[in-house]
Amino acid sequence: MANALERFLPEGCAPTIASYILEHNVKFRISKSRQTKLGDYRKDPKENFHRISVNGDLNPYSFLVTTLHEFAHLTSFEKFGPRIKPHGKEWKQEFRVFLLEFINRNVFPKDLESALMNYTMNPKATSCSDPRLMLELRKFSKEETAPLLEELNNGELFQFQNRIFEKIQKRRTRVKCRDIERNRYYLINAVAEVKRIQNG
Ligand SMILES: [Zn+2]
Structure with missing residues (x-):
């Protein structure tokens, strides 16, 4: 074993x-x-x-x-x-x-x-x-890993659970984000892995 x-x-x-x-x-x-x-x-x-x-x-x-x-x-x-x-x-x-x-x-x-x-x-x-x-x-992961939400800049767009959000601002352990489509605000865990979306 x-x-x-x-x-x-x-x-x-x-x-x-x-x-x-x-x-x-x-x-x-x-x-x-x-x-x-x-x-x-x-x-x-x-x-x-x-x-x-x-x-x-x-x-x-x-x-x-x-x-x-x-x-x-x-x-x-x-x-x-x-x-x-x-x-x-x-x-x-x-x-x-x-x-x-x-x-x-x-x-x-x-x-x-x-x-x-x-x-x-x-x-x-x-x-x-x-x-x-x-x-x-x-830090010890070999492969290129997905960025964490807290590593993105405010205003950056990202995909998370098949929805697109804008990062607004970090608050303690979570980050206020705006769901672009629904135009609603959510708090997402700061260490969630997300997918960057390039602006423009
Ligand atoms: Zn446990």
């Missing part, structure tokens, strides 16, 4: 992930790219195993962080029961323990390491997609 995982993970990490998969009885699936999520954790009460899937198109650091993110769901639900918040303090505590295992082995570049620590120490960061963390993780 470690061999199959090797090409998705930073060097030397595959055996540890393979041992987590065995230890926790996980059906681990490498999934096709999904726009809405990087990974997924599920446990059907009728099944005696857990399911984790991670997108196969992630760069190795994103793949590792996403995998640990999903394992933290598994162990936090196991330890604290199903009623805890998905990204609450119990989850964060578990996520931190998993991350430290790899931080102690110097797996992550320093910038990414501090973004990760920040994320797990900040009690307000409760979503899957912390903007700063997302930006740090994107």
Whole structure:
């Protein structure tokens, strides 16, 4: 199993992930790219195993962080029961323990390491997609990736979910945008991947 995982993970990490998969009885699936999520954790009460899937198109650091993110769901639900918040303090505590295992082995570049620590120490960061963390993780992607909404200039046009918007202005973690056709305003996540449309 470690061999199959090797090409998705930073060097030397595959055996540890393979041992987590065995230890926790996980059906681990490498999934096709999904726009809405990087990974997924599920446990059907009728099944005696857990399911984790991670997108196969992630760069190795994103793949590792996403995998640990999903394992933290598994162990936090196991330890604290199903009623805890998905990204609450119990989850964060578990996520931190998993991350430290790899931080102690110097797996992550320093910038990414501090973004990760920040994320797990900040009690307000409760979503899957912390903007700063997302930006740090994107740096390691090999291919030319789609720009993030926050990388566009105000006034630029872009396509998102088959609609055309004009970027108006960033507000904290979201960006006010105008749907050109409907002439209505929406708030879109600043780290959404969008497609640039050249003006004129
Ligand atoms: Zn999650």
